[in-house]
Amino acid sequence: MSNTRVHSSNASILSDFKEITKMRLAISVVFSSVAGYFLGADNIDFVVVTLLAIGGYLMVGASNAYNQIIERNLDALMDRTKNRPLPAGRMSVPVAFSIASIFTVLGLVVLYIINPKTAMFGAISIFLYVSIYTPLKTKTPLSVFVGAFPGAIPFMLGWVAATGKFSIEPGTLFMIQFFWQFPHFWAIGWWLFDDYKKGGFFMLPTGKRDRGTAIQIILYTCWTILVSLIPVFGVTGKLFLTPVSGVIIFILGLGMLYYAIRLFQQKTAEAAKKLMFASVSYITLLQIVYVLDKFIRQWI
Template sequence: MFKTVFLDFKQLTKVGLSISVVFTSIAGYLLGAETINYAIIFQLALGGYLMVGASNAFNQVIEKDIDALMQRTKNRPLPSGRMKSITALTIATLFTLTGLAILYAINPKCALFGAVSIFLYTSAYTPLKAITPLAVFVGAIPGAIPFMLGWVAATGNFGIEAGFLFMIQFFWQFPHFWAIGWLQYEEYNKAGLHMLPMDKKDKGAIVQMIFYTCIMILVSIAPVLKVTGNLYIYPITAVLVFVLGLLMLFYAIKLYKSESNIDARKLMLASVFYITALPIIYVIDKFLH
């Protein structure tokens, strides 16, 4: 019994996703911090986890009926009937209030960005998925906040540095989510969700994946030009980041040629590798300065 409740709680708050968000925001903090304050890192990790958990719980309450239609999601706690909507709503609300309070204790700007993130994810992105493919653009905004949030937690400022960290994660999301949209196209279609550009599983969608991958690569190496305030990377780091981006581009082009789910999966996995490795490379670079 306890194990089921625990697993349902894990699924409702998407612990895996939450941990990846916490990881990225801590990397952002390390990039911005003059001296490392472990209390703030702990608050950022806990606050960030609660914000993502809340967004996912709200999302699953709203999409309960849609989730029931898809193979991938029909066994989630709500559509399967193992958890009541009111329970999920209570968890989401408690997570939101506690998360915002913790982020506010770091500084008010962190709480503001946290609140914007939850609001956009639940009130704009989630309902828009059933209406327009532009939902992915709206969803990319809350999705790009974690990296930047870490910088704001460290410095108390939202300047060009935080803006660039935001843009890296923002542009990264298009090839990532469209690769998932490609893989799940039939399922999403059945549930009435619009998760590919122009709603078509065709070469046009892949051209957009390639386009945004190229922009992401350019934004990721821009700090080497010393145009991003205090955010600077060495030329050797820029080369490394460029090669990392080329890996994603390689699979995007491969997908363009084959239009196969196998290559879409490879692109998706390459994108996960990219967003995990890039913050680590940036942080190592900073500590070599």
């Protein structure tokens, strides 16, 4: 019996640790960073890749822990978040703050080992997310605009880690993920509108699940597709995409746009949920196509 209790206790601690750092989200951010590194690196250094993955996870984990500390009372009001470690009482604020602080320091040190600029952008990301985006979520729909900045940093962070400099190439990667944030987060805001309302969060541009919000989702989806295709035209330095890959990206974009239009037509939570999954698929597949395009060109 005591062994069972120990095992379940350990499983609970691990589960709470994964929840406070939002492990799945952190892993997706690490994926974006590593994709950016592969695009920027002339020669792949797997020590740097490992440091980038560890540093990126630590920084995202810290941001999420701070976020949950600040929003713990609001999280208790929403079905989606009321069972998180803090509102459920399974973890104390001092423990969560210790995790967040240790992750911040270690994350910055690890990223600094790669190069100072990578650490600087990591620090900017955590500051914007925790100090500006999080407080604004209950004040104004513009919080999504502010949150798009730290959300767009990971893809470009990988390029900066590979080259040690910020230029048009990582700037383009930043813009792709920046515009993508809007249809992605507005889809989530629409899908979970009622739950967000309980916590007093303003996520949709008009504040409502209406025609205006749906039109803006379509517009920003179009902007995302267009920005994603800029590297095809050879105007973004070393970041280049072949026409074949451009066509693939365009088709993927049309798939995302289809779900954005369906949301406009149906205006349902289910349609928003489908768009959210389509947006995640789009950005993930886009990053894979970009990386494969580069290495296939090198092999040929």
